[in-house]
Amino acid sequence: MILLRTIAEAREHSAAARKRGLTIGLVPTMGALHAGHGALMRRAREEAGSVIATIFVNPTQFDRPDDFEKYPRDLQADLAFCESFGVDAVFAPSADEMYSETLTSIEVTGISSRLEGEFRPGHFRGVATVVAKLFNIIPADRAYFGEKDAQQLAVIKKMVADLNIPVIIVPVPTVRELDGLAMSSRNQRLTPADRRIAPAVYQALCEAERLVRSGTRSSSAAIEGGLAVVKQNPMLRIEYLEVVDPTTFQPVDVVISEARIVAAAWLGGVRLIDNLFVSVR
Amino acid sequence: MILLRTIAEAREHSAAARKRGLTIGLVPTMGALHAGHGALMRRAREEAGSVIATIFVNPTQFDRPDDFEKYPRDLQADLAFCESFGVDAVFAPSADEMYSETLTSIEVTGISSRLEGEFRPGHFRGVATVVAKLFNIIPADRAYFGEKDAQQLAVIKKMVADLNIPVIIVPVPTVRELDGLAMSSRNQRLTPADRRIAPAVYQALCEAERLVRSGTRSSSAAIEGGLAVVKQNPMLRIEYLEVVDPTTFQPVDVVISEARIVAAAWLGGVRLIDNLFVSVR
Numbered sequence: 001m002i003l004l005r006t007i008a009e010a011r012e013h014s015a016a017a018r019k020r021g022l023t024i025g026l027v028p029t030m031g032a033l034h035a036g037h038g039a040l041m042r043r044a045r046e047e048a049g050s051v052i053a054t055i056f057v058n059p060t061q062f063d064r065p066d067d068f069e070k071y072p073r074d075l076q077a078d079l080a081f082c083e084s085f086g087v088d089a090v091f092a093p094s095a096d097e098m099y100s101e102t103l104t105s106i107e108v109t110g111i112s113s114r115l116e117g118e119f120r121p122g123h124f125r126g127v128a129t130v131v132a133k134l135f136n137i138i139p140a141d142r143a144y145f146g147e148k149d150a151q152q153l154a155v156i157k158k159m160v161a162d163l164n165i166p167v168i169i170v171p172v173p174t175v176r177e178l179d180g181l182a183m184s185s186r187n188q189r190l191t192p193a194d195r196r197i198a199p200a201v202y203q204a205l206c207e208a209e210r211l212v213r214s215g216t217r218s219s220s221a222a223i224e225g226g227l228a229v230v231k232q233n234p235m236l237r238i239e240y241l242e243v244v245d246p247t248t249f250q251p252v253d254v255v256i257s258e259a260r261i262v263a264a265a266w267l268g269g270v271r272l273i274d275n276l277f278v279s280v281r
Numbered sequence: 282m283i284l285l286r287t288i289a290e291a292r293e294h295s296a297a298a299r300k301r302g303l304t305i306g307l308v309p310t311m312g313a314l315h316a317g318h319g320a321l322m323r324r325a326r327e328e329a330g331s332v333i334a335t336i337f338v339n340p341t342q343f344d345r346p347d348d349f350e351k352y353p354r355d356l357q358a359d360l361a362f363c364e365s366f367g368v369d370a371v372f373a374p375s376a377d378e379m380y381s382e383t384l385t386s387i388e389v390t391g392i393s394s395r396l397e398g399e400f401r402p403g404h405f406r407g408v409a410t411v412v413a414k415l416f417n418i419i420p421a422d423r424a425y426f427g428e429k430d431a432q433q434l435a436v437i438k439k440m441v442a443d444l445n446i447p448v449i450i451v452p453v454p455t456v457r458e459l460d461g462l463a464m465s466s467r468n469q470r471l472t473p474a475d476r477r478i479a480p481a482v483y484q485a486l487c488e489a490e491r492l493v494r495s496g497t498r499s500s501s502a503a504i505e506g507g508l509a510v511v512k513q514n515p516m517l518r519i520e521y522l523e524v525v526d527p528t529t530f531q532p533v534d535v536v537i538s539e540a541r542i543v544a545a546a547w548l549g550g551v552r553l554i555d556n557l558f559v560s561v562r
Contacts, residue, residue: 007445103391104409104443110384128385129444136445162385163410164288164417 001082002089004052007098007137010091014052014138017088022049026140026167028131031055031092032072032185033081036175040144041085043172052138053082055092060099061126067271072188091138098133105129108155108162111249115262116151116273119239124155131156132165140167148174148182150260150275151249174274176202182274194267197233201265204229204241205276208261212243212278217254219243222261230265239264239271246277257281282363283370285333288379288418291372295333295419298369303330307421307448309412312336312373313353313466314362317456321425322366324453333419334363336373341380342407348552353469372419379414386410389436389443392530396543397432397554400520405436412437413446421448429455429463431541431556432530455555457483463555475548478514482546485510485522486557489542493524493559498535500524503542511546520545520552527558538562 004010017024025048027040037053044051055078062068075092082090105125111117112124135143145153157169175183180202181195190198208226216222223241230238245252246260255278262275285291298305306329308321318334325332336359343349356373363371386406392398393405416424426434438450456464461483462476471479489507497503500523507522525532527541536559543556 011447102443104387104389104440106385106387106444108385133443133445136447139447159385162383162414163387164414166292166417166420 001079001087003079004089004091005093005097007093010052010089010093010137013089014050014140017050017052018139020049023141024048024138025051026134026138026143027051027053027087028134028143028145029053029055029078030057030071030185031075031078032188033078034175034183034185034187036146036148036183038081038085039175040146040172041082041087043170044142044144045086047170048142050089051087052089052091052140053087054134054138055090056098056130058098058126058130059095060105060129061123063120063123070189072185091134098130106132106159106163108158111151111155111158114249114251115240115242115244116264119264124152127152128155128159132159132163135160135165135167142168142170144170144172146174147171147277148184148274150246150262150277154247154249180206182272184272186270186272189270191268194235194270197235198267198272200230200233200236201263201272201274204238205261205263205274208241208243209276209278212255212259212261212280217256217280219251219253219255219259222255226261226263235267237266239266255280282360282368284360285370285372286374286378288374291333291370291374291418294370294372295331298331298333299420301330304422305329305419306332307415307419307424308332308334308368309415309424309426310334310336310359311338311352311466312356312359313469314359315456315464315466315468317427317429317464319362319366320456321427321453322363322368324451325423325425326367328423328451331370332368333370333372333421334368335415335419336371337379337411339379339407339411340376341383341386341410342404344401344404351470353466372415379411387413387440387444389439392432392436392439395530395532396521396523396525397545400545405433408433409436409440413440413444416441416446416448423449423451425451425453427455428452428558429465429555431527431543431558435528435530461487463553465553467551467553470551472549475516475551478516479548479553481511481514481517482544482553482555485519486542486544486555489522489524490557490559493536493540493542493561498537498561500532500534500536500540503536507542507544516548518547520547536561 025044204226306325485507
């Protein structure tokens with residue numbers, strides 16, 4: 001496995017792969033890798049001739065400096081992780097390599113304005129911009145993103161379509177701990193006590209989903225059911241629990257066909273997000 | 282010469298050129314072609330194995346609907362023009378082909394906020410976004426832009442650098458009529474009387490440039506000299522005449538090394554822009 005540190009090295013590696021006739025599968029990450037990332041890499045390994053992972057804790061997508069500082073970083077462990085999943089090359093640039101007096105940003109209006117976009121101002125602008133940069137540095141045929149960050153996935157899909165970026169975006173299902181907690185790099189920062197409470201976010205989503213599946217079509221009734229579960233855990237401070245259109249992320253009042261139930265909550269100093277897709281067709 | 286109408290056709294044509302080992306030179310235009318565009322095509326023909334011109338009157342870069350409606354369009358004449366310059370293919374998509382419920386836009390802050398950006402709100406967002414789309418549809422090695430639109434060129438260069446778009450931007454000098462008027466598609470819309478007045482914009486720039494070259498280092502003194510020329514033509518309504526940094530387009534008080542003298546003026550219902558580069562090193 002090759003470690004690429006500069007944009008020039010990443011371009012050269014990609015061009016060589018292309019020249020050998022290999023398709024390129026890209027797995028963009030911020031490191032602190034877990035089984036969720038492993039699922040992305042496994043899928044890429046199945047589908048692409050050359051698998052390139054990126055590890056870059058992108059400063060422009062953090063709305064709070066303390067979250068950026070506390071974000072877990074362990075490059076050596078991450079490289080070993082990538083190697084174990086058969087990744088061919090890891091692109092891990094410095095912030096200076098990626099940004100130098102940058103004035104350009106990409107905005108996906110509509111999808112970006114609510115939920116994560118509302119509670120983390122500028123977050124999706126940072127995500128869209130850095131992902132577009134990565135696509136320009138590494139001309140991937142396919143790129144893999146986890147459904148745990150469903151709104152991010154919707155923003156990236158829309159950007160790729162609108163800007164005609166020649167890449168296929170492959171969504172990969174959320175990987176969960178045995179108790180249902182969605183895998184996340186930020187879970188590392190939970191205290192043992194909070195770690196036991198954390199699955200309540202997933203349980204709340206499951207209850208809302210159960211209500212929809214069992215005939216409740218009113219979003220507000222489903223949300224009420226989910227919130228009742230949250231309330232059993234006073235330590236959990238919910239930021240939002242909503243039923244939204246899975247493409248636009250606008251709220252839906254009545255579930256007619258497909259929807260996504262999305263939630264964000266604080267537990268101690270850690271912010272957790274999760275979501276479930278629900279189809280009633 | 283091949284006419285490409287859809288994004289799929291443009292991609293296929295580009296991929297075939299690449300497969301044959303040809304470099305691709307891209308000449309993005311809004312049609313209504315004149316000798317200025319001819320200079321871009323000639324340069325592309327010299328440097329690239331495959332020359333692709335685009336003709337697309339991009340609605341999102343017009344700040345005024347009447348300017349968009351009145352913008353000259355003559356596809357048959359433009360195609361003949363391209364053929365005469367040895368262009369290999371013309372990509373001329375419909376607006377529907379290029380935009381379908383688009384939510385994504387690219388902003389280059391700083392450079393975009395003044396002069397053209399101030400007088401034409403949203404103009405550079407439209408330009409940056411459509412140019413990025415074209416680069417994603419046609420993976421050009423080099424792309425050619427005229428210096429007449431110097432601020433546009435600076436915005437595109439900065440976008441390409443910031444987003445790591447793998448293309449070389451080639452600036453091509455402004456082509457002028459015998460009396461100095463910068464070639465522009467909008468010149469067609471000048472009345473014969475206004476056409477005789479129009480070179481005054483260039484003359485004003487020349488006077489400001491002459492002052493700088495002859496030792497005047499104060500921008501305000503150079504601008505004053507230029508404005509005196511404008512004032513001899515009461516029909517010409519100046520929007521701005523400024524001395525700016527050639528990269529950032531921020532105003533400079535004193536010309537130390539390099540600068541660009543830029544102007545925009547209205548003549549009847551037509552808006553004219555022009556600029557001159559000046560170096561005192």
